[in-house]
Amino acid sequence: MALFSVFSVAQTTTYHTKNKKSISAYQEAELLQQQRRWNEAINVLDAVIQKDTGFVEAYYKVGSMYMAMGNKTAAARYFCKGADLDPSVKAFAGAYFTAGELSYNEGEYVRAKRYFGYALNVQSGDKKIKEQTPVYIAKCDFAIDMMKHPVDFKPVLMTPPINTAFAQSHPVLTADGKTLYYTTLSGLSRQDDENIVTSSYVNGKWSEPVSISDNINSKENEGTCSISMDGNSLVFVGCGKADGLGSCDIYISKKVNNVWSKPTNLGPAVNSTSWDSHPSLSADGRTLYFVSARKGGFGKEDIYVTHLDEKGIWSPAQNAGSSVNTSGTEFSPFIHADGTTLYFSSNGLLGMGGLDIFYTTGNDTTWAVPKNIGYPLNTYANDETLFITVDGAKGYYSRFDGTNVNYNSRIFLYEFDVPQSLKPGRISTFAKGHIYDKQTKKPLGARVELVDIETNTVTQAVQSDSITGEYTIVITEGKEYAVYVNRNKYLFESLNVNYKNPTSFDALTLDIYLTPIISGSHVTLNNIFFQTNSYQLEEKSISELKKLINFIQINPAQRVELAGYTDNVGTAEANLKLSAMRAKAVYDYLIQHGIKPAGITYKGYGAASPVADNNSEEGRQKNRRLEIKIL
Structure with missing residues (x-):
């Protein structure tokens, strides 16, 4: 509220009263103010105002002292009263502006607009008032319109054992919605310990929150975490740590066999010598959005992005761009599981006041114009954290309750049904299961890739x-995917998941069995596609063909047969020919792309060796296949 100084400088010895006793008391209060005896000065002026109700300068003087004391609610009351008593004094432009700003910060938009109008009408020569008053009036109009068109938002306070700490914030959940992680503040001041806790959803209720791990929580502050959707990669903020590069850094921990590893600082490619916080991991844990106060951004705090490469190295962080970053502050990015919808908070975009939550679509550094998620989720207060589940159905966020203890506000977690207008652009679900050795049935660690077969891009990769x-x-939804499972000394497994037009979108359970590379072993290539009754390869087969090339290249000692099969429709001769020609089409593609003929062969088997019943279309479709065999 520095603009009040404009009013103070502009004062003269001319008052809105002729009462000598009132003026004498006012001057006495000024002396008390200079001695920082604010309460005594306020008492003197309150006594004056009760009798001399038109003494405008006395209202402003009391308001300025309440401002100095940090009591903005009381300050607003006096500034607004003084402004309404005489709204046309050019010297009071700073006071009118302050009345407007205080009212705006309380969510009193109609009232704020009135006082900003006073400041505008007196045509002050102050540059800040001239530039910022029209901006504030536009913000008031925006907020008033938002309140006339509220979104269907009904938050529910999460019940104990959640919300039992003084403050809890930044909730995140795993893909199945069964595990909740969030930050808690143990005591009543900012000097108390911040830790990450976790709770499990069992039998329709949340369990008692417990520390995530002694490997993660320490005597320093840990918090504001984000977790990959499989629940195995956790990034979080650690402040004041010995290996920190700045005041707060981002760390990562991996969970193996339900045990979290010792955290590792993400290093100088991600962290700076300044303040780095508010991380948000993509679904597969390979893309990270976060907030940094480092130099070179668009504002005080900006959103940045970094990627994890195949060697496990994070790329140098990039600013997410001017579409999301402003000259103000951006906080709490949350990248939804769909990988293209980004939610974040900002005070630099048109909003309701303080930090508002916005959403946009895009990726990395290219984003559409952000949209305000609306009232009443956004209010005049700072609205900052948001998490939306994989399916877009449920939302979780933290909100200040306005109760101040030791200058700290209590913070509670809420959940809500996500209104249609706030849902991600596309709905997501999840597939989970286990990877096993086909022969021994023992669990295996393997790389699982999800590939968009139309664009031949890896959309996720997990271990x-x-x-x-x-x-x-x-x-x-809206995509057709290949699921690839890879492990050294095993044939890669290929599955097709088509969610272009799903009739249902429930979670999947996919247990996958990998076949060891030995003579006679074989697997079906489920993402090789041909046109009907043709051996012409379809374009969407490219990802599988490239996967096959890579497999042959890293296993040069193995000789591979491409085996084509059909269903039993048609003559045996025609089926034998078609199956051979399809196998040859793949063979030709491999040769054209550098595979040596000595390492591969092909053969058509027609309708032999069916893997399903030919009496149904589903069975016949499974029998029309291409396999690779180890010779």
């Missing part, structure tokens, strides 16, 4: 648990 074999991947 199954090396002890349990467990994995989770997120699947988004």
Whole structure:
């Protein structure tokens, strides 16, 4: 509220009263103010105002002292009263502006607009008032309109054992919605310990929150975490740590066999010598959005993005761009599981006041124009954290309750049904299961990739648990995917998941068995596609063909047969020919792309060796297949 100084400088010895006793008391209060005896000065002026109700300068003087004391609610009351008594004094432009700003920060938009109008009408020569008053009036109009068109938002306070600490914030959940992580403040001041806790959803209720791990929580502050959808990669903020590069850094921990590893600082590619916080991991844990106060951004705090490469190295962080970052502050990015919808808070975009939550679509550094998520989720207060589940159905957020203890406000967690207008652009679900050795049935650690077969891009890549074999991947509607499972000394497994037009979008359970590379072993290539009754390869086969090339290249000692099969429809001769020509089409593609003929051969088997019943279309479709065999 520095603009009040404009009013103070502009004062003259001319008052809105002729009463000498009132003026004498006012001057006495000024002396008390100079001695920082604010309460005494306020008492003197309150006594004056009770009798001399038109003494405008006395109202402003009391308001300025309440401002100095940090009591903005009381300050607003006096500034507004003084402004309404005489709204046309050019010297009071700063006071009118302050009355407007205080009212705006209380969510009193109609009232605020009136006082900003006073400041505008007197045509002050102050540059800040001239530039910022029209901006505030536009913000008031925006907020008033938002309140006339509220979104269907009915938050529910989460019940104990959640919300039993003084403050809890930044909630995140795993893909199945069964595990909740959030930050708690143990005591009543900012000097108390911040830790990450976790709770499980069992038998329709949340369990008692417990510390996530002694490997993660320490005597320093840990908090504001984000977790990959499989629950195995956790990034969080650690402040004041010995290996920190700045005041707060981002750390990562991995969970293996239900045990979290010792955290590792993400290093100088991600962290700076300044303040780095508010991390948000993508579904597969390979893309990270976060907030940094480092130099070179668009504002005080900006959103940045970094990627994890195949060697496990994070790329140098990039600013997420001017579409999301402003000259103000951006906080709490949350990248939804669909990988393209980003929610974040900002005070630099048109909003309701303080920090508002916005959403946009895009990726990395290219984003659409952000949209305000609306009232009443956004209010005049700071609205900052948001998490939306994989399926877009439930939302979780933290909100200040306005109760101040030692200058700290209590913070509670809420959940709500996500209104249609706030849902991610596409709904997601998840597939989870285990990876096993086909022969021994023992769990395996393996790389699981989800590939968009139309664009031939890897949308997710996760590692199954090396002890349990467990994995989770997120699947988004509107796409056809190949699921690849890879492990050294095993044939890669190929599955097709088509969610272009799903009739249902429930979670999947996919246990996958990998076949060791030995003579006679074989697997079906489920993402090789041909046109009907043709051996012409379809374009969407490219991802599988490239996967096959890579497999042959890293296993040069193995000789591979491409085996084509059909269903039993048609003559045996025609089926034998078609199956051979389809196998040859794949063979030709491999040769054209550098595979040596000595390492591969092909053969058509027609309708032989069916893997399903030919009496149904589903069975016949399974029998029309291409396999690779180890010779």
